[in-house]
Amino acid sequence: MSTRIDPRQPFSAEIRRIVSEETGIAVAALETARTDPDKGFHECRKAIKRLRAVWRLIRGGDEPYCRVQDVDLRRTAGLLAGLREATALVETAQRLAAAADDEEEAAAAATLLSALEARRSVILEARANLDPAIADATAHFSRLDFTAMRLPDSSEQASEILGQGARKGMRRAMRAFEAARGTGDAEAFHDLRKAVKALCMQARLLKSVWPHMGSNDRKAMEAFGDRLGELNDLHVMDTLLAAEGAGLVGEDACAVLRAMIAAGAQKLKRHCLRDAGRLLEPRPSPVAREIADRYSRRAGKAPRRCDVAA
Structure with a gap:
């Protein structure tokens, strides 16, 4: 496929x-x-x-x-x-x-893992x-x-649609980055994760026409999205422990785990903000225009015989 x-x-x-x-x-x-x-x-x-x-x-x-x-x-x-x-x-x-x-x-952590495995089994x-x-x-x-x-x-209309869509995706990611950098809130980082994941998928769809998004760049962006996913998982776990931790693992273990989560989340946030500043495009419009131009130029080339057969 x-x-x-x-x-x-x-x-x-x-x-x-x-x-x-x-x-x-x-x-x-x-x-x-x-x-x-x-x-x-x-x-x-x-x-x-x-x-x-x-x-x-x-x-x-x-x-x-x-x-x-x-x-x-x-x-x-x-x-x-x-x-x-x-x-x-x-x-x-x-x-x-x-x-x-x-x-x-x-x-x-072992007590928590045992409790959550039992819950999942149910x-x-x-x-x-x-x-x-x-x-x-x-x-x-x-x-x-x-x-x-x-x-x-029409290749002209298609290129305009794709350029517009890519621009919106990049802007969404930049807005989420600015919110995460400004507030540090878990919800802001979750919005950034969703925006980055969508952007990775769209970059794959436009693989042949997206400038500065080669294989290594996409892999770096996907790894960035995975780190944001781990950060979100820590937030979800902390929310669970705040609500049910005493019953799941006991008050003392709960306090230990939440301290572990807080330290891990802070480290991940620093890495994610660094990655965002390096990987996200702060000026989406020029990139979107280049995507549209490349699409139009490639649309004028006839498919090779093997491409048609495939």
């Missing part, structure tokens, strides 16, 4: 190809979820994120359609969130255990909410009608 938009192919056909393939991946993942819910839900949610990045990128081509699709996908992702959140908490507890500096920290074994979530998400994808999407095939 190629998730890259080929400027030499009709724009509307390329978008339908990509969203059809991603939808197929999501549906296949939901089938996997019937026997392996953790893996299936995770893969489906990743496909949903990629689809939402597509709709955001091309929204200027068919605003009403793309907006409806984005809202529906957000709701569908929410149906699958419970189990993934339980697994993310387990993974965060594992990272805390690996980062323990002494026996007290190690014991507290969700997996009960399946009370899993089967309806699979059915609802599958029904969403079965209702999709890509023929209702109205996109131009």
